[in-house]
Amino acid sequence: MPSSLLQSAGLVLVSCASYIIFRSYVGRKSHLPPGPRGLPVVGNLYSLPKAYEWLVFIEMSRKYNSDIISLNVMGGTIIVLNSAASVDALLEDKSAIYSDRPSSTMLNDFVGFDWHFVFMRYGPRWKNHRKAFVQQFQPSQVLFHRPTELDAARVMLQRLLESPAKFERHLRHMTGMVILSTAYGIDIKPENDPYIDISEQAHIAISRTAKRGAYLVDFFPSLKYIPEFLPGGGFKKEAREWNKAVSAMVEMPYAFVKTSLTAGTAKSSIASRALEEIEGAPDAEEQEIVLKEILGSCYSGGSDTIVSALSTFILAMTLYPDIQKKAQAAVDAVVGRDRLPDFNDNIPYVDAVVREVLRWRPVLPLSIPHAVTQDDIYNGFHIPAGATVLGNSWAILHDEAIFGPNTDEFIPERWLTEDGEINTEMRNPGVAFGFGRRVCPGKDMAQRSVWICAASILAVFNINNSVDKNGVPIEPSGEYTSGVLSYPVPHKCDIVPRSETARAMIRSAVHD
Numbered sequence: 474m475p476s477s478l479l480q481s482a483g484l485v486l487v488s489c490a491s492y493i494i495f496r497s498y499v500g501r502k503s504h505l506p507p508g509p510r511g512l513p514v515v516g517n518l519y520s521l522p523k524a525y526e527w528l529v530f531i532e533m534s535r536k537y538n539s540d541i542i543s544l545n546v547m548g549g550t551i552i553v554l555n556s557a558a559s560v561d562a563l564l565e566d567k568s569a570i571y572s573d574r575p576s577s578t579m580l581n582d583f584v585g586f587d588w589h590f591v592f593m594r595y596g597p598r599w600k601n602h603r604k605a606f607v608q609q610f611q612p613s614q615v616l617f618h619r620p621t622e623l624d625a626a627r628v629m630l631q632r633l634l635e636s637p638a639k640f641e642r643h644l645r646h647m648t649g650m651v652i653l654s655t656a657y658g659i660d661i662k663p664e665n666d667p668y669i670d671i672s673e674q675a676h677i678a679i680s681r682t683a684k685r686g687a688y689l690v691d692f693f694p695s696l697k698y699i700p701e702f703l704p705g706g707g708f709k710k711e712a713r714e715w716n717k718a719v720s721a722m723v724e725m726p727y728a729f730v731k732t733s734l735t736a737g738t739a740k741s742s743i744a745s746r747a748l749e750e751i752e753g754a755p756d757a758e759e760q761e762i763v764l765k766e767i768l769g770s771c772y773s774g775g776s777d778t779i780v781s782a783l784s785t786f787i788l789a790m791t792l793y794p795d796i797q798k799k800a801q802a803a804v805d806a807v808v809g810r811d812r813l814p815d816f817n818d819n820i821p822y823v824d825a826v827v828r829e830v831l832r833w834r835p836v837l838p839l840s841i842p843h844a845v846t847q848d849d850i851y852n853g854f855h856i857p858a859g860a861t862v863l864g865n866s867w868a869i870l871h872d873e874a875i876f877g878p879n880t881d882e883f884i885p886e887r888w889l890t891e892d893g894e895i896n897t898e899m900r901n902p903g904v905a906f907g908f909g910r911r912v913c914p915g916k917d918m919a920q921r922s923v924w925i926c927a928a929s930i931l932a933v934f935n936i937n938n939s940v941d942k943n944g945v946p947i948e949p950s951g952e953y954t955s956g957v958l959s960y961p962v963p964h965k966c967d968i969v970p971r972s973e974t975a976r977a978m979i980r981s982a983v984h985d
């Protein structure tokens with residue numbers, strides 16, 4: 474091996490070791506929130522919870538009798554906020570200093586997600602992207618989005634009628650249709666759509682690389698100089714493979730809009746309308762880059778999250794048949810039995826079901842990690858600048874002092890007054906969408922899509938337990954996957970039309 478290579482590898486190792494020793498020394502001196510004792514140098518690296526971290530963190534809070542706990546991983550501090558009080562005091566009230574993201578060398582620099590503003594560091598570039606995104610999703614734009622959302626819900630009903638056992642695939646198709654059509658004017662294919670396939674591959678890259686502790690290069694960015702063929706450099710090869718899907722995810726649909734605009738075949742979409750406005754502006758080139766990147770972020774941020782929420786809806790309706798009946802009665806009372814629901818229908822019980830879906834099994838139980846940019850103090854505890862800060866949405870959404878008893882049960886009534894209206898005095902399930910300046914900018918669209926799909930399914934289908942060959946009902950386990958994004962473990966259920974009228978309505982509904 475050439476001596477220059479040996480020298481640079483040695484330099485990297487020495488700088489890593491000094492960094493760890495320095496950080497552990499500084500960490501010991503400050504009065505951090507309580508947490509499990511770590512090993513010298515690596516801290517809690519090997520004792521970080523491997524699964525369902527949100528539940529383990531709640532246990533830690535009980536053990537240390539503190540709503541805020543801390544862990545140390547390779548000298549870096551992780552702060553976990555397990556109560557509404559701590560989240561409100563820091564992530565909401567001090568959002569100006571708690572809105573950064575932890576640096577992620579693997580995800581951003583190697584896998585290539587640096588265009589994704591979910592992962593962008595807080596600063597002018599993020600602000601630019603966020604502003605452009607919010608403009609496209611403000612209330613005045615809703616009228617552009619609703620027809621597609623309604624169409625997609627109705628196509629989903631048709632697909633459920635044709636092949637109910639594949640309901641998860643139909644939910645994915647529905648969200649793909651909403652987002653790709655709204656953002657780019659793309660009509661997706663019924664099966665094997667190339668845009669959806671690419672997004673699925675890119676999301677595998679997120680789930681493998683976004684987890685803190687998965688790659689050493691996230692703790693020691695200087696490891697990025699290790700050549701790929703040396704031990705420890707293998708992450709570069711993995712990243713290169715994922716990078717193809719990640720860059721196709723942002724480039725492919727955008728290229729489609731540009732081509733169809735030139736050909737005069739483009740459908741109205743966020744992209745087509747924005748490109749018309751940008752044309753001729755002195756900074757058109759910069760604006761176009763931002764546009765391309767926010768559309769990619771929308772596509773990536775919106776698809777899996779809505780699929781997870783709707784899968785929870787199907788699971789809850791299977792596990793709680795009495796609630797399903799009440800929800801159907803509420804839909805029938807407003808809509809009747811001879812048409813499908815639309816956005817003008819006011820059905821508070823369905824609103825309550827959607828809130829309960831988001832609360833009962835939050836899609837991102839630990840939200841997305843924030844980072845703090847300045848030293849801070851909370852309840853006498855030191856929070857060091859640069860610490861990763863996790864808001865435990867699950868802990869808040871399951872807090873019985875806020876949401877009433879039996880928070881592990883699916884009870885839509887907790888959201889309603891005695892008159893059956895939404896109780897506006899209750900804290901809403903907003904923490905399911907994150908915190909402060911980084912709160913999900915797609916939350917209105919998400920809630921609308923989940924609402925119209927839930928109301929439409931309730932109007933025309935019964936969701937029952939499947940039965941085995943002896944006719945014995947198979948109750949779903951109710952288990953969830955662990956990870957940044959959590960889904961119900963795939964389960965079986967029978968989705969059957971409520972009547973022949975319902976069947977006929979579904980068949981004739983699309984594009985009516």
Ligand code: HEM
Nearest residue numbers: 591771774775778779782836841906907908911913915919
């Ligand atoms: C049920 C569906 C959804 C849930 C539960 C959800 C939840 C979240 C959460 C928890 C965050 C992190 C907030 C934080 O850091 O504090 C987030 C961020 C984000 N979401 Fe959503 N989301 C959903 C749907 C959508 C949709 C439909 C879109 C796009 C149209 C979208 C786009 C984004 C973007 C771009 C961010 C990054 C914001 C930033 O970093 O400034 N999300 N979402």
